[in-house]
Amino acid sequence: MNAPSSHSDEDAPRDAAYWAKTVATLTVSGMPAEAINLNVEGRHLTGPLQGFGQLWQKTYRVRLSGVEVSPAQVVEVWKANLPKFMPADCRFYPSLTGVQPGEIVLIDADLPGLPPGMPVATGVLVLYADDESFTVMTPEGHPEAGFNTFSAYEEDGVTVAQIQSLGRANDPIFEFGLRFMGGSAQQEKIWCHVLTALAAHFGIGGQVQMHKSCVDAQLQWSEAKNIWHNAIVRTALYMPVYLLRKLFRR
Amino acid sequence: MPTAKVTMTVRKVSDQTGIIDIKGEVNGFAENALMDAYTQASTQTTRTIILNFSELEYMNSSGIGLLVTLLIRVKRQNQRLLAFGLNEHYQHIFELTRLREAINIYDTEAEALAAV
Numbered sequence: 356m357n358a359p360s361s362h363s364d365e366d367a368p369r370d371a372a373y374w375a376k377t378v379a380t381l382t383v384s385g386m387p388a389e390a391i392n393l394n395v396e397g398r399h400l401t402g403p404l405q406g407f408g409q410l411w412q413k414t415y416r417v418r419l420s421g422v423e424v425s426p427a428q429v430v431e432v433w434k435a436n437l438p439k440f441m442p443a444d445c446r447f448y449p450s451l452t453g454v455q456p457g458e459i460v461l462i463d464a465d466l467p468g469l470p471p472g473m474p475v476a477t478g479v480l481v482l483y484a485d486d487e488s489f490t491v492m493t494p495e496g497h498p499e500a501g502f503n504t505f506s507a508y509e510e511d512g513v514t515v516a517q518i519q520s521l522g523r524a525n526d527p528i529f530e531f532g533l534r535f536m537g538g539s540a541q542q543e544k545i546w547c548h549v550l551t552a553l554a555a556h557f558g559i560g561g562q563v564q565m566h567k568s569c570v571d572a573q574l575q576w577s578e579a580k581n582i583w584h585n586a587i588v589r590t591a592l593y594m595p596v597y598l599l600r601k602l603f604r605r
Numbered sequence: 606m607p608t609a610k611v612t613m614t615v616r617k618v619s620d621q622t623g624i625i626d627i628k629g630e631v632n633g634f635a636e637n638a639l640m641d642a643y644t645q646a647s648t649q650t651t652r653t654i655i656l657n658f659s660e661l662e663y664m665n666s667s668g669i670g671l672l673v674t675l676l677i678r679v680k681r682q683n684q685r686l687l688a689f690g691l692n693e694h695y696q697h698i699f700e701l702t703r704l705r706e707a708i709n710i711y712d713t714e715a716e717a718l719a720a721v
Binding site: 369373377400402412482488490502504508521 | 667
């Protein structure tokens with residue numbers, strides 16, 4: 356668990372409390388019992404510059420028309436209900452502390468092309484969290500290297516909820532999966548589902564709009580070695596051991 | 606869309622080097638200001654763009670995302686992106702987000718210019 360950055364009160368920039376502390380590698384603690392803790396502990400963070408594949412920015416928005424709710428209220432609900440808004444095939448487990456800077460959110464997800472019942476276990480770090488947004492950053496081995504920002508803002512008197520991802524496939528296996536195995540479509544479906552669920556929470560049947568652009572079409576071959584940490588491979592290899600250990604700890 | 610609380614001014618210190626002075630808040634709403642400043646700073650002879658963060662008041666994670674997309678644009682033009690004036694807190698942020706591996710950071714403008 357990491358506390359937000361600390362400075363003397365006089366000198367601290369206004370955003371100081373919203374950022375996670377600098378970490379060399381991730382540590383996982385205070386997780387719900389049902390979360391799978393694999394492929395996060397001891398990993399380095401990977402940003403949009405460290406992945407292998409093409410860099411995409413995807414922005415999803417839903418207008419909460421007809422609802423009197425502020426951006427801060429939307430994000431408060433979002434943080435408190437993050438797992439509830441995720442689809443059944445992509446399960447999020449925030450730490451018991453919740454969505455706070457420096458906390459880990461464990462994830463297990465069913466990816467297209469994989470056998471049913473074999474989820475991929477990974478997680479993300481809450482890189483930044485303020486009243487109107489929170490951002491997660493991915494670790495080595497995660498399908499993507501990059502940031503995902505969940506936010507709300509006001510536009511023309513209406514509160515808009517937004518998800519924006521900026522990331523690349525972490526390694527060649529995930530790039531192949533995104534491009535040819537339906538991974539990209541699944542990713543888009545997930546975030547559309549989240550915004551639809553969030554809107555439904557406020558009693559709105561909102562239409563999600565998506566805009567995507569390829570920021571960098573180049574593959575970063577120097578990062579192909581990221582395959583060493585690939586979460587699909589590591590989950591398949593270590594899951595039996597992990598489950599046995601969990602069984603004997605009871 | 607909320608308006609950006611940032612001003613960005615451009616100084617051309619030579620045919621090959623442009624400096625973008627950033628004052629205010631760098632968040633997602635600063636995209637147009639940043640990209641316009643880059644367009645202004647980047648000419649056919651520009652080889653280096655230097656970001657001056659000494660009057661940066663606030664930056665959130667969307668602001669970091671903007672710097673990533675700016676960096677990609679700069680690299681596509683075979684240019685370098687440098688920065689100076691980041692206080693300790695923002696240097697930590699560059700470290701945490703691994704932006705520091707791609708953007709060299711200096712304490713002062715003189716040091717950044719000497720590295721060009």
